[in-house]
Amino acid sequence: MxxxxxxxxxxxxxxxxxxxxxxxxxxxxxxxxxxxxxxxxxxxxxxxxxxxxxxxxxxxxxxxxxxxxxxxxxxxxxxxxxxxxxxxxxxxEPGVKPAAKASRSRRIAVLATESTARSERLARLIRDHADGVDVLVEPCPGWATRVESRDLQTPEFVAEVRLKMQRLLDAGADQLVLGCTHYSFLTPLLAPLVAGRAQLVDVAxxxxxxxxxxxxxxxxxxxxxxxxxxxxxxxxxxxxxxxxxxxxxxxxxxxxxxxxx
CATH class of the missing domain: 3.40.50.1860 (Rossmann fold)
Structure with a gap:
C-alpha cells in the first residue's frame, strides 16, 4: 500500500x-x-x-x-x-529547477504558502537550481483555504488573483511555479490570465x-x-x-x- x-x-x-x-x-x-x-x-x-x-x-x-x-x-x-x-x-517541492531551465526571460515566480515562502528548503532549491535566474517568491495567503472551500469565483478573489498575476507578468516572470499542491486546482483560473506570456509549472x-x-x-x-x-x-x-x-x-x-x- x-x-x-x-x-x-x-x-x-x-x-x-x-x-x-x-x-x-x-x-x-x-x-x-x-x-x-x-x-x-x-x-x-x-x-x-x-x-x-x-x-x-x-x-x-x-x-x-x-x-x-x-x-x-x-x-x-x-x-x-x-x-x-x-x-x-x-x-x-516547488518546480524551481524545471522552471529555471525553461525560462527565457531569466525571471521566474514561485507561488507559495507563507510557510513555504520563508522556508530554508525553498531558499536552498533556489540557490541550487536557479543560478543566474531571478526568482520572485510570492506568498499567497488564504489561497489553500479558498481551494478547500471551493470558493474560487468570488469577484474579490478573482480580482486578487488577477492583480497578483499581472504584477508578476509585468515584472518579467515567464514561468509561474505552483508551490502548493492546492494551487493545481486554481489552474482554470490562472491559465487564462497568463496565456501567451508565461507557463504554469506543476510537479504532480x-x-x-x-x-x-x-x-x-x-x-x-x-x-x-x-x-x-x-x-x-x-x-x-x-x-x-x-x-x-x-x-x-x-x-x-x-x-x-x-x-x-
Missing part, C-alpha cells in the same frame, strides 16, 4: 497522478482537515503533524509514503525520513514518476483507494467530483474519520 497525505484536499492532485501511474496499487489518502491549512502554522506544529501522520501510515503497512504538501515537505520531510528509515518517503506528474520508481512491491495490489481525514471525511469523497476527479471514486473502498492522529 502507498500512503499519501496533505493538510487537506490539495494533495488529491498528486493522488490522481499516482493513481494514473500505478493503477494496481492500493492507495490511502489522508487529509489532516482538522488542522488545514498548514501555511500559516509554525514549523514545530507542522513537524508534529507530519510525524504523527507518518507513523500512522507506517502502522497501516504503507510501504511508501508521499508527503503531498509543499509546506509539510519544506518543514519536516527530512525529520520524517529519519524517523522512518525503513520506508521510502517522497516529498513535493514528476512526483508520481518518483513514486513509481520507489514503489516496489507496494505497486501491486487491487487498485483500491481509502480516504481518511482527521475531520469531515465525507467531504473528501464529495471533493473528487467537484475537482474533476470523479473517476477516482471508482477505486474507493470507504472513508474513515481519524480523530486520534
Amino acid at each position: 502507498i500512503g499519501i497525505f496533505d493538510s487537506g484536499i490539495g494533495g488529491l492532485s498528486v493522488l490522481a497522478a499516482i493513481a494514473r501511474s500505478l493503477p494496481t496499487a492500493d492507495l490511502t489518502y489522508l487529509a489532516d482537515t482538522a488542522h488545514v491549512p498548514y501555511g500559516p502554522r509554525s514549523d514545530a506544529f507542522i513537524q508534529g503533524r507530519v510525524l504523527a501522520i507518518g507513523h500512522h501510515l507506517a502502522e497501516q503497512d504503507c510501504g511508501l509514503i508521499v508527503v503531498a504538501c509543499n509546506t509539510a515537505t519544506a518543514a519536516a520531510v527530512q525529520m520524517l525520513r529519519a524517523a522512518l528509515p525503513h520506508i521510502p518517503v517522497v516529498g513535493v 506528474e514528476a512526483v508520481a514518476r518518483q513514486a513509481q520508481r520507489l514503489a516496489g512491491a507496494s505497486a501491486q495490489g487491487q487498485g483500491r483507494l481509502l480516504l481518511q481525514a482527521t475531520a469531515r471525511p465525507e467531504q473528501l469523497h464529495a471533493s473528487l467530483a467537484g475537482l474533476g476527479l470523479g473517476w477516482l471514486a471508482e477505486r474507493c473502498r470507504g472513508e474513515e474519520l481519524l480523530a486520534r492522529v
Whole structure:
C-alpha cells in the first residue's frame, strides 16, 4: 500500500497522478482537515503533524509514503525520513529547477504558502537550481483555504488573483511555479490570465514518476483507494467530483474519520 497525505484536499492532485501511474496499487489518502491549512502554522506544529501522520501510515503497512504538501515537505520531510528509515518517503517541492531551465526571460515566480515562502528548503532549491535566474517568491495567503472551500469565483478573489498575476507578468516572470499542491486546482483560473506570456509549472506528474520508481512491491495490489481525514471525511469523497476527479471514486473502498492522529 502507498500512503499519501496533505493538510487537506490539495494533495488529491498528486493522488490522481499516482493513481494514473500505478493503477494496481492500493492507495490511502489522508487529509489532516482538522488542522488545514498548514501555511500559516509554525514549523514545530507542522513537524508534529507530519510525524504523527507518518507513523500512522507506517502502522497501516504503507510501504511508501508521499508527503503531498509543499509546506509539510519544506518543514519536516527530512525529520520524517529519519524517523522512518525503513520506508521510502517522497516529498513535493516547488518546480524551481524545471522552471529555471525553461525560462527565457531569466525571471521566474514561485507561488507559495507563507510557510513555504520563508522556508530554508525553498531558499536552498533556489540557490541550487536557479543560478543566474531571478526568482520572485510570492506568498499567497488564504489561497489553500479558498481551494478547500471551493470558493474560487468570488469577484474579490478573482480580482486578487488577477492583480497578483499581472504584477508578476509585468515584472518579467515567464514561468509561474505552483508551490502548493492546492494551487493545481486554481489552474482554470490562472491559465487564462497568463496565456501567451508565461507557463504554469506543476510537479504532480514528476512526483508520481518518483513514486513509481520507489514503489516496489507496494505497486501491486487491487487498485483500491481509502480516504481518511482527521475531520469531515465525507467531504473528501464529495471533493473528487467537484475537482474533476470523479473517476477516482471508482477505486474507493470507504472513508474513515481519524480523530486520534
